[in-house]
Amino acid sequence: MLTLRLDGALTVDNEPPADLLITGKDRDPVALHDADGSVAAVLGALRRPSTWQQLHEQVPLGEGKLDVLIRRLLVTGVVTLGCADEHGDVATARFRSRLADVRPDAAPAGDQLVQLSPYALLRRLDDRAVVESAHDGTIVELHRPALAAVVAGLCAPAVAAAAAGHAPGGEQLLRLLAAVGLVIAPGPETGRPPHAVWTHTRSRNGLVELRTVAPGALDEPPAEPAAGTDIALPVPDLAALRRTDPPLAEVMETRRSVRRFGGTPLTLTQLGELLHRVARVQQRLPADPADDRSYAFTLRPAPSAGAMHELDHYLTIRACEGLAPGVYRYLPDRHALAVVNRDPVPLVRLINAAYLALNRVSVPQVLISLAARGDRTTRKYGDLAYSLTLRNAGVALQSVYLCATAMGLGACAVGSGDAADFAEATGLDPAEVSAVAEIVVGSLPGEDV
Structure with missing residues (x-):
């Protein structure tokens, strides 16, 4: 019994x-x-x-x-x-x-x-x-x-x-x-190959098995229709940034994980610049009709295996000047945020988990969760898909690190996460979309005005 x-x-x-x-x-x-x-x-x-x-x-x-x-x-x-x-x-x-x-x-x-x-x-x-x-x-x-x-x-x-x-x-x-x-x-x-599932379950808590999908088109899905609740983000002046940004060598030499943030939150303008520089869609390229293995894809600032770009950026906002607290999804095709959830309970749970992972040094202002649509890479790469997703996540995290450093912001990758927390906050089916990595971003201490 x-x-x-x-x-x-x-x-x-x-x-x-x-x-x-x-x-x-x-x-x-x-x-x-x-x-x-x-x-x-x-x-x-x-x-x-x-x-x-x-x-x-x-x-x-x-x-x-x-x-x-x-x-x-x-x-x-x-x-x-x-x-x-x-x-x-x-x-x-x-x-x-x-x-x-x-x-x-x-x-x-x-x-x-x-x-x-x-x-x-x-x-x-x-x-x-x-x-x-x-x-x-x-x-x-x-x-x-x-x-x-x-x-x-x-x-x-x-x-x-x-x-x-x-x-x-x-x-x-x-x-x-x-x-x-x-x-x-x-x-x-x-379902996913057992070795991929074991890799995931050792890196975070929560349900991890992603459903196996039937073969289908590899073309990147079209942009979702604009919603009335979408929040347009400020677009930075890239020409000016090319003149004023610190050199790459300086950025790489000075990059450090920052766990203590300033009392003044970062602004919506800064958040928009960061996302524009690391995650937006720069260009759409169609499939080559002469090649039956070709598929439509996009170019973005950070690379992705096979240009699959299966990682979506979800933002949990605790403190950002010009943006209400809540959970948002970044829309890279039109550089905007979609409101996902403004319930304070899942927001606090996600922020608190990141705070604990950062040794309780400072409460994060913004948490970026990288969520993988597993079917994207599985359709092309089969059993290699999950390992490639983790590599793509590493590239995306480093892109945020370098851009934040160049902008005078602090950033720190989070060493743990919980798929259940993310699923409850977003309402997404964890068997279809699962968070695989997180990074916090905020103003630097001493930057208060």
């Missing part, structure tokens, strides 16, 4: 306006809103391990509300999902992403064919054997070494009852692995 329990020794404090602040050793604090007391009721009931059904009986909430709350506690790491038999604990699952899929009713029938997910990895963690998901970072700890035989037996399609028979507790382990998506029905493999 599957059981729910609190993860380790946790301390729960009342902390308005979050209502509950949950802390514990070697873990980040979790703040949860609890206006009706339902969170406290569930946490109280889980002082002793309970099954999903038992929890429904102990904490009667409205239909569907308890399931949503349990999933929230699971994916924030407050509660673990485990399984046991008459001999004790069999395995425990811990989640890393708020977008992780949890399906407690996914137990396979005894005569059903099952197979290990291609994104599952059986490995050693300290002195324990674990099965880890590249898809969302979920880790299932095996409490008995013999259970590794059950996992290994699922490399080829097998009848569930036969696979479970490789070790005591195998049936319960199979149920848990199915509940977290690590055991699936056999079938054609879809």
Whole structure:
């Protein structure tokens, strides 16, 4: 049976306006809103391990509300999902992403064919054997070494009852692995190559698997129609910049990562100049009708493998003179910003994550997230696509660094990120568009007026 329990020794404090602040050793604090007391009721009931059904009986909430709350506690790491038999604990699952899929009713029938997910990895963690998901970072700890035989037996399609028979507790382990998506029905493999997904999940948190797309045209998609909410950006005088910009050698010698920013925010004019210099569409070139491998593409200040330009610039604005706080998308074809979200909650989450990644030195004024449309490069480069996207992201980050230095601004690449935060802020499907890199930009300290 599957059981729910609190993860380790946790301390729960009342902390308005979050209502509950949950802390514990070697873990980040979790703040949860609890206006009706339902969170406290569930946490109280889980002082002793309970099954999903038992929890429904102990904490009667409205239909569907308890399931949503349990999933929230699971994916924030407050509660673990485990399984046991008459001999004790069999395995425990811990989640890393708020977008992780949890399906407690996914137990396979005894005569059903099952197979290990291609994104599952059986490995050693300290002195324990674990099965880890590249898809969302979920880790299932095996409490008995013999259970590794059950996992290994699922490399080829097998009848569930036969696979479970490789070790005591195998049936319960199979149920848990199915509940977290690590055991699936056999079938054609879809999705990104496992090596690409593992690369991504080691660089950031959150759901990372991008869907495989059917073959299609490589032409760069046409510009989206102008919207009434688009914000035109100031266009810099490039001729003047050629005369006044510092030499490239000086810019490269003086470039440094800046984590402390000035009290006066950068301006909309400065932001427009930065984006114009690093990301705008300079020219559109049509496909060559004499070459069936040719496709329409664009030229931009920063290069991109195959001129795919699959990276979009999303800006989270906390402080910029002339621009309201919010999340925006840069439109490189017409040098404008599209309003994506002005809800302060996802904005604060993105800015705070960058602030923590910068060692809490200074709250960022502007965060630029590079979001990859995975199908663009996959159509042309197949398994090489993700590695090329990371190289393209490195080029884009360095372009921002050099331009910011030339402009007298500060910039610092962010060493971590969360695909779930970005997906919630933008409303984008993380299986189609996923943030792969971030950089913060702001005024230099001492530039205040």
